[in-house]
Amino acid sequence: MARIVQKYGGTSVGSVERIQHVASRIERAVLAGDEVVVVVSAMGKSTDELVALANQITDTPSKREMDMLLTTGEQVTISLLSMALQARGVTATSLTGWQAGIQTEESHGNARIEAITPDRVETELSEGKVVIVAGFQGISVNGEITTLGRGGSDTTAVALAASLKADRCDIYTDVTGVFTTDPRYVKSARKLHSISYDEMLEMANLGAGVLHPRAVEFAKNYNVPLMVASSMEDIEGTLIEEEVSMEQNLIVRGIAFENDVTKVTVKGLPNRLQTLSRLFTTLSEHHVNVDIIIQNQIDENHINISFSITQSSLKETLAVLQEAQEELQFTDVVFEEELAKVSIVGSGMVSNPGVAAKMFDVLANNDIFVKMVSTSEIKVSVVVQEIDMVLAVEMLHKEFQLAEEAVTV
Amino acid sequence: MARIVQKYGGTSVGSVERIQHVASRIERAVLAGDEVVVVVSAMGKSTDELVALANQITDTPSKREMDMLLTTGEQVTISLLSMALQARGVTATSLTGWQAGIQTEESHGNARIEAITPDRVETELSEGKVVIVAGFQGISVNGEITTLGRGGSDTTAVALAASLKADRCDIYTDVTGVFTTDPRYVKSARKLHSISYDEMLEMANLGAGVLHPRAVEFAKNYNVPLMVASSMEDIEGTLIEEEVSMEQNLIVRGIAFENDVTKVTVKGLPNRLQTLSRLFTTLSEHHVNVDIIIQNQIDENHINISFSITQSSLKETLAVLQEAQEELQFTDVVFEEELAKVSIVGSGMVSNPGVAAKMFDVLANNDIFVKMVSTSEIKVSVVVQEIDMVLAVEMLHKEFQLAEEAVTV
Structure with missing residues (x-):
């Protein structure tokens, strides 16, 4: 007998028929002898x-209301x-967030889970019941109803799985698992059997619907094995866990990408200790989210700083910079639109220094010019022209042999 | 500064526009310096x-779910x-039933309020807030969400008013108050300035939407002054309280009536101690609601029993009686359909023995034959033919001078 937390998102419970279908899946787990806790989103x-x-x-409705x-x-669900x-x-039996003991901080709209008191859930389980918990919601120490913000139901499921010491947390969604890259763009994209928490975090933007980064972080911190699978089809999903057994030594696990990237370069900034901090504090105070940052020294007294943002925040960014020009003491701002970010992700990379070089080689051989580079221990990202994005992904997917089943490299 | 509980029903909050209108009314009370607690129903x-x-x-959904x-x-409201x-x-600030401390028995669908712990409501009031409480719902001692059944929001409002020691509980609805009789039938029907709890209970069937009997009972037990008024128009409503000051000595306060009454007579029952009890226990076990009961002795050994039911329960009643004929030992059942009940209600009646006689006199003078009679300390009910109902109400309304403003009789 296993103890399993299952989570079904809004699309999976979007109609009476789908709710009946979800019920049939839960029934199957119960008949198999499992203890089942189910977390659901709104329809x-x-x-x-x-x-x-x-x-x-x-x-301007208040966040509390x-x-x-x-x-x-x-x-309702x-x-x-x-x-x-x-x-x-x-x-x-169904339980609201507060009935299930989901305690959050005293904050509305985006509260973090502080603790889970699963006594009621344990009692209901011990009576042989399937326990259905409302995702996305909790209660503060002052008895206020709170919500967890985006991806909240995923987080509820993972947190419950951790506190209930569940054997697994299954996230049922409208995709069949995590892929080496987006199958809508690359035909040879392959579904992964498993992936590590960190790799999953880096791959998170590969289809925002798959799994919220916060839930992955939570799962990593509490070492909860996560399974991402389809709520509609009976196909094996992707297991997310610390030790990736099957494909352990694969250098590159997948290729993430996104378009609508814009590169902004602020020129002639004073080469001082506070320059970087001042620039990005100013931007963050105006809620401009910056991704890749590159600093170039021009001469002894001046630097250029380039950073990437989404297309939609360009107007706001330029306005903020213009207003702060005197304070930041730069000479000019230029920008380049219609760019895209392509990233190779894999925890094997850390011990394989040639991976980034191979990536650049593949891109150069295909006449794809690299505008920006950013690296982490398990990821290399490049910014390229948007029209080159799909070609870059396809070539990298091929060169790193991602279409093929796992082999030890 | 007064402390007031206001209750708005589903029609009064049935749209965004109506909610805005309700907000404007609440704002007015706040500007007048009152402390306001608001109880609302679902939209x-x-x-x-x-x-x-x-x-x-x-x-067959479970009551709990x-x-x-x-x-x-x-x-939502x-x-x-x-x-x-x-x-x-x-x-x-808004509060759910459990946040407002509405404690009920451990029962679903029709739970009774056991206690109110209004600490949270008091705290919010002391911070100068209008407190908006979800009607119709509460929490059991085991943390289960419960509902109060029909008229539940009225009961929530009255119970809160009692526990908060409110100066008044205002029930805003889609009528402008309590009338001497139904104005849809009798043009000269007059809105009452005030009425006693008991009279209101007897008048309850005069428009089921006005106020649920359970809420009136609660108000009577805790001596909460109730005001029934329109949520749409700014007109004085009807005050329901123990001491009816203005119209204290009015013998008859109003005339209630209902149609679709059926009279059933069970003939030739044995004249024994257990007969009445057996008959009505059998009926109640089959959920047949009986209103007026009359017993007639036929000879030393036999009695006839007549009772009134609603038209819709006739079929079930006859089936139940047929099945129990051997046990109950009666000879025959007859019934009469298309009847109506007309009642005069007034607490002054108890000290005026001639009221019933005057009622019968009025009916006889208008050739209205009385089929059944039932009396209480503050009510006299008669069953007449349905076609005579409106005439009976009009004549009684006139003879008891209900169209005129209160005068001491």
Whole structure:
């Protein structure tokens, strides 16, 4: 008998029919003898509908009242799923976030889980029930209803799995697992049997829907094995865990990429200790998210700083810089649009210094000019022209032999 | 400064526009310097929609899961109303039933309030906030979400008013108050300035939407002055309290009536001690609700028993009686359909023995034959033919001078 936490997202419980389907999957796990805790999101578009309702009332609803409003979405799903299970003869009970003991900090809209008191969940499990918990929500020490922000239901599932010492946490979603790269762009993309937490974190932008980075971090910290699989099809998913057994020595595990990247270069900044800090503090105060940063020394007294942002934040970025020109003492700003970021990810990289060189070689051989480079222990990212993005991914996918089943390199 | 509990029903908060209107009314009370606690129901048809969703899942949803599902309805309303107040610059906070300390028995679908721990409400009030509480819901000692059943939001409001020692509990609804009789039938029906709890209980069937009997009982037990008024129009409502000051000596306060009454007579029952008890125990075991009961002795050994039921339960009643004929030892059952009940209600009646006689006199003078009679200390009910109902009400309304403003009789 295994103890399993299953999580189903909004699309998987988006209609009465899908809820019935989810109930049938849970029933199968119960019949197999497993103890099952299920975490669910709000049904399909219901959160959007609630947000629209609030916006009809006011343009600036308070975060506290938004939490009060939005948490009803998951409460509807848990009750319906519990009914669906009971109708199949499976004993089940639904619990809101506060009933399940999901304690968060005293913050609304994006609260972090501080502790889980799973007594009630344990009691219900010991009575042979399937326990269905509302994801995305918790309770603060002052009895306030809070929400966990984006990816919140994933985090609820992982945190519950950790506190219940579950054998596994299964994240059921609308993809069948984690791929070597995006199969919509690269036909030969292959689903991975397993991937490490860190690799998963670096790959996170490969389809935002797969798994929220916060949940992966949580799983890594508490060493909870995660399985990402399809809620619709019966196909083996991808296991995310610390020790990647099968493909342990694969240098590159996957290729992540994103378009709509813009490179901004601030020229002629004074070469002083505070320059970097001042520039990026100014940007972050205006909520400009910066990705790659490169610093170039021009002469003894001046540096250029380049950084990448998303296309949509260019206007705001330029306005912020213009306003701060006198304070930051730069001479000029230039920018380049229609760029893309391509990253190779793999924990084997740390002990293989030639990987970045091979990446650059592949790109050069295909006449792809590299605009920026950034590296971490398990990732090398390059910024290229947007029109070269898919070609770069395809070539890298081929050269690093990702389409082939795992082999020891 | 007064402390006031206001309650708004589902129709009054049925749309974003109506919620804004309710917010404007609350704002007015706040500007007048009052401390305000607001109890609201789910928006318009939202409860029906949730029930429909559950019925798509299963024909027999458990009461516990229905409570989990339906309580989301009020939670949506409290958050939206709080946002609407905040948008007007009125500090407000919303509380679910459990946050407001509404403790109920461990029962689903129709739980009774056992206690109210209004600490949180008091704290929020002391911080100058309008407190908006979800009606109809509470929490059991085991942390289960419960609902109070029909009229639940009225009961929440009255119970909160009692525990908060509020100066008044205002029930805002889609009528402008309590009338001497139904104004849809009798043009000269007059709105009452005030009415006693007991009279209100007897008048309860005069428009089921006005106020749930359970809430009136609660108000009577804790001596909470209730005001029933319109949520749409600014008109004085009807005050329900123990001491009816203005119209104290009015013998008859109002005339209640209902149609679809059926009279059933069970003939030739044995004249024994257990006969009545056996008959009505049998009926109640089959959930047949009986209103008026009359017993007639036929001879030394036999009695006839007549009782009134609603038209819709006739079939079931006859089936139950047929099955129990051998046990109950009666000879025959007859019934009469298309009847109506007309009642005069007034606490002054108890000291005026001639009131019933005057009622019979009025009816006889208008050729209205009385089929059954039932009396209480503050009510006389008669069963007449349905076609005579409106005439009976009009004549009684006129003879007891109910269209005129209160005068001492």
